[in-house]
Amino acid sequence: MRNYFLCCIALLLTLNLKAQHTERCGTPPVKSEWLKNYQANPDAYAKGGDTTLYVPVTVHVVGTDVGTGYYPTEDIFRTFCQMNVDFEPVGIRFYIEGDLNYIDNSTWYSHTTFTDGTVMMETNRVPGTFNCYIVEQATGAGGYYNPVSDAVALTMGNLDLQTWHTWTHEAGHYFTLMHTFLGWEGIDYNLNEPTPESVSGWFSPIPVERMDGSNCVEASDGFCDTPPDYLSSTFNCDAAGFSLQLQKDPDSIFFYSDGGNYMSYSDGICNSYFSQEQQNAMRANLINNRQDLLTNQEVIDVPVTEVTMSLEPAQGEVVMEAPALRWSSVQNANRYYYEVNRVASFPSSLRIKEGIVSDTFVVVGGLGDDTNYHWRVRPFNTTYPCEGEFASSSFMTGELVSIDGITALNDLVLYPNIVSAGQTVRLETDLDSRVDMQIYLLDVNGRQVSTIFKGQANGSFLQEIQTQALNAGLYWIAINVDGVWTQRKMVVF
Ligand SMILES: [Zn+2]
Incomplete structure (x- = not known):
């Protein structure tokens, strides 16, 4: 085990030199031993039938030393929920474990080396959860899975590109999937040159996948239902979801890459699926190699639907300094997002306070005297953080007289x-x-x-x-x- 880690550390340090060429994703293009063993005999591994498997996620929100620059909560939820939509056919559903974990560290926030990223991940790891770090910069890549720390880093810029399904892609790596173009990372494919039988790979040559399927087990990602793909730079799709860029395999058979696969580098507009073999491998990896993620399967798997909540203070009421905002509890909710704002349309620029609590009240201090404030609260649960409607009200802070x-x-x-x-x-x-x-x-x-x-x-x-x-x-x-x-x-x- 120790040798494996040391080997990986050396490997990651090497990757620093290559990071400039792999701007999209910095995951080391090396199959895990587990995946090699699995692909040698996939039928030997339990996959749990069609049971939904619930996976706890620790979301680490990294900011600067002075606590600025966090990725906005609503954007975290939006992209987290997209990952759950993408994983629905896999039968894996993620839920946010505990609270969002805010970390103030400028070095980690914008980390340029895997060494810094590894220190961040080793320092903040929450055992028994899928640890995800949202940062501004991650070694020059848009995101990566770090096999040393068994965690992923996601950059805000890439999460903002909603069509790229970045969290989904890195979660695929976490469950051992490789790129559909494994081996071509950092190589520019050239149609005008003969396609080689193999590409060099990091430790040993990787056979180039052929169109006739004859080498699909040993070539590239090792899945026979992910067809050949040699494109390691972001590419556009045509209406049918295939690359515009023509390629030819070592037998000179022409093809286009399938941009529908989440593990390809298509620009994502056509991203829509994991192949059946990829799905099987992820479920097998979770059940056979990540049992510590499955200790709690009793999670709320119903979104919040209730829209009526009673709020206190009610509309326009006058309150003392540091009022307690209270609301009625809502079925299927285990968290509440609250916000206090100067304006009834709740623009983020005029937000005074915000937060997420599991209680049905919060005390807000630091408000001015004689001022009108609007507040709202949204019930949700950590499996469906995007579902749940806001209820809003307003109050007036009073002025103290004798x-x-x-x-x-x-x-x-x-x-x-x-x-x-x-x-x-x-x-x-x-x-x-x-x-x-x-x-x-x-x-x-x-x-x-x-x-x-x-x-x-x-x-x-x-x-x-x-x-x-x-x-x-x-x-x-x-x-x-x-x-x-x-x-x-x-x-x-
Ligand atoms: Zn990747």
């Missing part, structure tokens, strides 16, 4: 205001007109602990505050009357 600033409140009494836990506190006042009133219990940091009252009130007013569930400490009773806030201190010992 008790005398609220004319409707007369003789406000909070008694006792130093209590032992369990004691009941009485809040009494006399209102000289009908008002909209909200009363919240806040902790010492201004975060909402509970709602004491919410509604209309007039005349003499009494509210009892229960304290048995409170830890010892300083609390605030925040009172809002017709949009103006005041607060009173309360100590629990």
Whole structure:
């Protein structure tokens, strides 16, 4: 095992010299021992019938040292969901394990060597998951599978090229697939020269695949249902999905490359499938060689469909500083994406806060006084992160005034205001007109602990505050009357 790793490290260092020539994908063009053994006798390997296999993915979102430059969440989800669509016929479904893992490291964010990429992958590996790193630069390639660390790097630029199915392609490598043009990496095919019987390969010559299928097992990628393909640069397809570039095999039989295969270098508009043998190999690899990915098969495999959620604060409500945004839980959701924005159309340029939580509330601090904010939340689950509709609302942050600033409140009494836990506190006042009133219990940091009252009130007013569930400490009773806030201190010992 150790020798295998050392050999691979040497191999990857060599690849640094070749990286400039393989801009599309920097995966070493060397078959794994597992794939060689598998292709020698594929029938000997279990493939799990037509059972759907669920694979946990750790998404590492790499940014600069100062925490900038991350690939946007919605783009991560979009391309992740595309991978799931592409893998549907394979019967493999990916789900995001845990939270997105944000890493701040400029060297890794834009790494120029496999050595740096390997250090990144060794440092941040989450065992038992398919580790994927989204970076700005990856050795000059658009992405690669690193066999030393058994993880993939994906560049934002390539993920942006939606037709390229980059994540799907690198996941294919992860499950041991090679390019359909294996051996031609870094070589420019020339129709005007005789096609060789073999290309050099990294360690030993690789036979060039023939059109008659006579050498399909030992040639190129070793799959007989992926026809010859010698194109190692991005190519366009015709309407039928074949390359425009003509090629001829060693027997001088002419052909065009099939751009439909995800493991080819077509520009992707025609990318639409893994061949049956590729699918079988990936399932066999997962079941026989990657059992640690299959320990949890009890995942939510239904997208979120519910669209009605109740939100608090509701539309236009006045809140204290650091309000808790709350929403009703939604069936089949295990995560919620929330956003606070200055504008109701939620432009990203005016986004104030965003995040993903598994709770049904979040406390947002750092907001300005007397300001209108819009917020929205989208329920989803980590198997279908693109499904689930936003529900939105707005709130107004209040301005704190002294008790005398609220004319409707007369003789406000909070008694006792130093209590032992369990004691009941009485809040009494006399209102000289009908008002909209909200009363919240806040902790010492201004975060909402509970709602004491919410509604209309007039005349003499009494509210009892229960304290048995409170830890010892300083609390605030925040009172809002017709949009103006005041607060009173309360100590629990
Ligand atoms: Zn590749």
